[in-house]
Amino acid sequence: MKSTINITTEWDIVTAREIGRNEAKRIGFDTVNQARIATVISELARNIYLYASVGAITIEKIECEDKVGIAITAIDEGPGIEDVRKVMQDGFSTSGSIGAGLPGVKRLTDDIEIQSQLEEGTTVRVTKWL
Amino acid sequence: MKSTINITTEWDIVTAREIGRNEAKRIGFDTVNQARIATVISELARNIYLYASVGAITIEKIECEDKVGIAITAIDEGPGIEDVRKVMQDGFSTSGSIGAGLPGVKRLTDDIEIQSQLEEGTTVRVTKWL
Amino acid sequence: MKELKTQYKKILVDYIANQSERDLYIGQNFIRQLIQKNIAPEEVIHMHKQVMEEIFPELPAVSKRGYDFLIEIMVYFGLTLKEHQILLEQQEEMRIEMNVAAKIQSVLLKTTVPKIDGVDIGMLSIPIRKMNGDYVHFLNDEENYVGVAVTDVVGKGVPAALCMSMVKYGLETLEYAENNPSHVLEVLNRIIEKSVDDSMFVSMFYGRLDLARSIFTYGSAGHEPAIYYNAVDDAFYGLGAKGLLLGIMPEMKYEQTEIPLYEGDFIIMLTDGVTEFRYDDAIDSRKIIEQLALTYRHLSAQKMCEKLYEELQKLQEDGLDDDFTVVILKK
């Protein structure tokens, strides 16, 4: 299953969280990790809501050999991130811009991939294994 | 009221905590601050128990103009602290020595005074206002 | 705090009634603000307990005691969080310090390109971070010789920048431009081996041009080979050598090689930041540089350096990821 939620209002963030949490539950994540996955979706969706006019969150179950997990992809057509490396550094205050919260998202997941082009948009894909 | 508890066994730490918590409650500290005061006593008493053979904790109510508070004094005849300044620096690992936990104690109280002489002992006095 | 409790109560009551995702989202946003206000986790649990008692007076004693226990143990999480706050401030201070340090360092390691009759020299050095880990030093005595050292320190940060001060210091003690490249490398190797940390190494290409005879003598300590263009052959050659990096072994010997320079010849000395770009694995990056050098060889040495930088930057997908230094010597 693969769900895509367009993020335009704050309630879309809530919808994305809910779909993500339910998917995480189905996959078999425990309460704590369901909460973490919802948090990750929240952070990614908020970035879209606050800093990009157009964007969506995609949630899907992933399988790889004998592992299962969840992948969350956030694609937006926002301003882009000028220096991805800098945004991912810990301790740097990135609040108030498109990269806000990404270090946190990284810490809550197993893998994060970021592609960004200034004035074209950003794609963030994170995966978390069961 | 002023209570002094000699610290020789781990159970003396518990006694000191209990006396301190009750005194804190009488003075009017709320549950959270009672817990913090017990924690401070714990840290100070553990330092005595682990690193000094002889030492005591004194707990007393203090008053100053229109303020009331609690003062906790830890006196030991242990090895002393070589560099008080260094021990109080945050981020420095001081575990396994007489100064362990002192940065934490400082953060949980309003004021801390440390006097220490190598091979003679250490006196730590902390105060916390209501 | 009382206002916060009222807020918290409202959110929690809603959640308990509906268990909606919306309430969790609001709850998380609220806690984020509390964290910014430095509210400790034990305070949150305490607030939670109070609210639970208010909205549910028949809350069993067992639950209440459970909360008391949680408050007690959360004090340690709170402590760690407070320490975090302080570390963040310290980190910020250090960042400011580093900016000052970088500024001083850039003055200390400033290179002046000598102007000499009969040879055109250009140079460009672009640091990737605040402090440059590449360094170029010229030794010249105006009439007979000009020496050029192109160096790259393995490592980064303040120690690397200070290590470069060390290299500069060592080169300055040599004083004269007529020193043999092998001698220069041997002296520098000894200085760095002795005085710099074991984990710090420097690669160096050292070239000396005999102005009267137009002979270029060079040696290398583990450095990226220079690119030599021979106009008569219309061909490129790599100028490398087998020498180890400076700072590994105290008594290293370095070899040196001589080549004559004729009209139209040029030598491109560079650091690995110039060649290690990702573009197309099938094409050798040095070949691309050679191609660019041919295209722009009609320009001055300085302009050639700038064009090289410009064009290579375009080829880089994610921008440069090492200090970029190129020195061109044109006959």
Place this chain on the structure above:
Amino acid sequence: MKELKTQYKKILVDYIANQSERDLYIGQNFIRQLIQKNIAPEEVIHMHKQVMEEIFPELPAVSKRGYDFLIEIMVYFGLTLKEHQILLEQQEEMRIEMNVAAKIQSVLLKTTVPKIDGVDIGMLSIPIRKMNGDYVHFLNDEENYVGVAVTDVVGKGVPAALCMSMVKYGLETLEYAENNPSHVLEVLNRIIEKSVDDSMFVSMFYGRLDLARSIFTYGSAGHEPAIYYNAVDDAFYGLGAKGLLLGIMPEMKYEQTEIPLYEGDFIIMLTDGVTEFRYDDAIDSRKIIEQLALTYRHLSAQKMCEKLYEELQKLQEDGLDDDFTVVILKK
């Protein structure tokens, strides 16, 4: 994790049964270990909820939902704690970097005391931290003049250390020992004003001894006055001047003064770390230094420096709290 839950359950059950201080103590010790294992607060609340459900099956739904809410919001505390872990590692890395930097710096700023016929020079410089914020530089041309600069940077850390490299660099560009102190101070002031951060200042005492005429000429940029002992008068005089610190104003003028040196005279140049010790507020610290100097004046200049350090350290209650530098010039 299951093992931890069993432990937690045991402690919590005991506490709920007895509410004893002992159980809280044990609980806190336990949580401290969990924190060291990087267990997040949301995991602790989750564990707490599970244990509560096990030991108290009739736990009301309201309570359960309350715990779910707590787990949700604690995720943000957990995040901050994880960030803390990473900052701690970074801090540790920086500490290692600083050690390397300090080592390099100490080589770069090493001072060699010149040996000159007819004048005895001693020097001692003890840093309070890893990097020395005091620096002494000698300029000498073997025959005619010897110049000595005693400097103290206002500020600390890496930028201060690099600022000293700047001072050294500036003094080296002067090359000759016969420069007038006022000229030296003016040149250094311009270099520092221009190239170093606005917040960084340096105090400097510069003295030059004309060896043939035995005349000592000195100037000072906001530096601690030197102590001059005149053997004929058997009296001490302070050698100060009104000049501002280096790096404040670009076009400062510095004055210079001459004194003749005779057999038995000596000059103690020092930094404020030598005079600013806390001993007895009623007694001037410079008087104590003079007293000590008289006591030990039969010793060599170097030995005098060492004795001064030794004795002053004894007088210090809490140990030194600034870099300590003293240079003695004995006729």
